[in-house]
Amino acid sequence: MSTSPQASNNKLHRILLTGAAGGLGKVLRERLRPFAEILRLSDIAAIAPSEGPHEEVVPCDLSDKAAVHALVEGCDAIVHLGGVSVERPFEEILEANIKGVFNVYEAARRHGVKRVVFASSNHVIGFHKQSDRLDASAQRRPDGYYGLSKSFGEDVAQFYFDRYGIETVSIRIGSSFPEPLNRRMMSTWLSYRDLTSLIEKSIFTPDVKHTIVYGMSANRDVWWDNSAASHLGFVPQDTSEVFRDKVEAQPPVAPTDPNAIYQGGAFTAQGPFGDK
Numbered sequence: 001m002s003t004s005p006q007a008s009n010n011k012l013h014r015i016l017l018t019g020a021a022g023g024l025g026k027v028l029r030e031r032l033r034p035f036a037e038i039l040r041l042s043d044i045a046a047i048a049p050s051e052g053p054h055e056e057v058v059p060c061d062l063s064d065k066a067a068v069h070a071l072v073e074g075c076d077a078i079v080h081l082g083g084v085s086v087e088r089p090f091e092e093i094l095e096a097n098i099k100g101v102f103n104v105y106e107a108a109r110r111h112g113v114k115r116v117v118f119a120s121s122n123h124v125i126g127f128h129k130q131s132d133r134l135d136a137s138a139q140r141r142p143d144g145y146y147g148l149s150k151s152f153g154e155d156v157a158q159f160y161f162d163r164y165g166i167e168t169v170s171i172r173i174g175s176s177f178p179e180p181l182n183r184r185m186m187s188t189w190l191s192y193r194d195l196t197s198l199i200e201k202s203i204f205t206p207d208v209k210h211t212i213v214y215g216m217s218a219n220r221d222v223w224w225d226n227s228a229a230s231h232l233g234f235v236p237q238d239t240s241e242v243f244r245d246k247v248e249a250q251p252p253v254a255p256t257d258p259n260a261i262y263q264g265g266a267f268t269a270q271g272p273f274g275d276k
Contacts, residue, residue, distance in 0.1 A: 010204050014038040016075040018062065018082030018104070019119070021045040024176055024195070025081050029055075031196040032079065035203060042071055043082065044096075062100030072107035077115040077203050080104055087144040089273035097149035105160045113166070117202040118157050120170040122188055122214070123147035126264020128223075130187070134263075135225040136212040143264035144271060154212065161210040169202035169232070172224075173215040180240045180247055184265045187223055190215045191238035201232040208232070220244075223263055 015036040019025045021043035032039055033054060040056040041047055050057045060071045062082050072078065082104075083097040101118070108116060125134055126143025142148045150172075157168035174188030175181070176195050190198075194217045202208070211232065214224035218236040226234070240247075259265040 010035060010200065012036045012076040012203070014040055014056075014075050015203070016040045016042065016072060016078045018042050018060075018071075018078070018080050019085075020057075020081075021047045022081060022085060024119075024173075027192050028079065028081070028196070028199070031192070032199070035200060036076075040071070040075060062103060063095040065099075065103045065106070068100075068103040069107045069110060072104065072111050072113060075111070075113055077117070078104060078108060078113055079117045079119075079199060079203070081119040083149070084146065087146045087267050087270040089271075090145045093145040093149045097146070098152055101149075101153040101156050105156050105166065108166055109160065109164050115203060115208075116157065116166060116168045117199055118153055118168050118170045120154055120172045120212070121147065121150045122172050122174050123264050123267050124151045124154065124172055126262060126267055128263045129261060130184075130223060130263055132263070133223055133225060134214075136214075136228040143262065143268040147264065147267065154210075158210045167208050167210065169205075169208050169211045169213060169229075171198060171202065171213055171215045174224075176215065179243050182250065182259065183247055183253060184259045186240045186244065186247055187216075187219055187221050188263075189217055189219055189240040189243075191217050191236075194218075194236040194238050197237070198232070198234050201234045205232050 020041035042058045042060045044061050047057050060067045083100050123143050124140050126147050127141035140151050142151050154170045160166040174190045175185040176190040180186050180189040211229050213229035217238045219240045253260045258268045262268045
């Protein structure tokens with residue numbers, strides 16, 4: 001049976017990374033290697049073959065309960081990025097993001113995994129105005145089906161801690177790209193270096209219970225307050241300020257544009273899907 005991670009030894013035997021074929025999954029494949037003797041990589045999409053005994057590639061459809069249970073067996077911690085990462089029709093979100101997160105936690109319970117890092121999203125609170133400053137206790141205001149699925153995932157994480165003692169850090173990821181792409185991302189940007197540091201803290205900090213933390217770098221104009229997650233000891237090293245001149249050279253955004261009003265930006269205006 002797997003044991004809870006210890007802060008004094010920042011290396012586990014096996015960490016599972018779901019969503020390993022996605023944009024952030026590819027980034028973290030390299031960056032999580034120091035934290036585990038074996039990194040188990042999984043996705044429904046094709047993944048590049050393992051590069052040696054320190055990696056395992058295990059394809060898996062997260063909506064397949066039996067497959068997920070086999071995937072989780074033997075793991076000490078799970079970094080759960082898997083699922084649809086953009087706004088899509090509910091039926092697509094349901095399979096990967098809602099059934100998928102339930103299957104991951106059920107498998108964690110059955111196999112004794114006591115730590116999950118859940119890739120939540122700023123879209124859980126996307127309908128808050130950009131003038132609002134939010135902490136972890138702020139009312140959830142999902143901006144679409146994707147945001148709803150991440151809000152559900154946070155509830156699953158809380159339930160599995162309260163009922164079964166499985167600890168989770170839910171990272172409400174802002175915008176993790178090589179650099180911010182627009183004015184909104186000047187506030188939400190999370191560098192790859194800071195993302196890696198936050199995941200490391202989320203895996204190895206003891207006694208996190210269910211912690212919600214906003215994933216952002218040390219940007220100038222922030223909307224989020226991480227004081228409730230201070231026990232993680234996460235101190236971002238990067239800032240979007242170095243990109244300000246480049247971003248502000250872009251054409252201005254109309255004041256009626258969702259990217260200028262809501263924290264979730266364009267996600268607040270996507271859909272509904274399937275209407276004729």
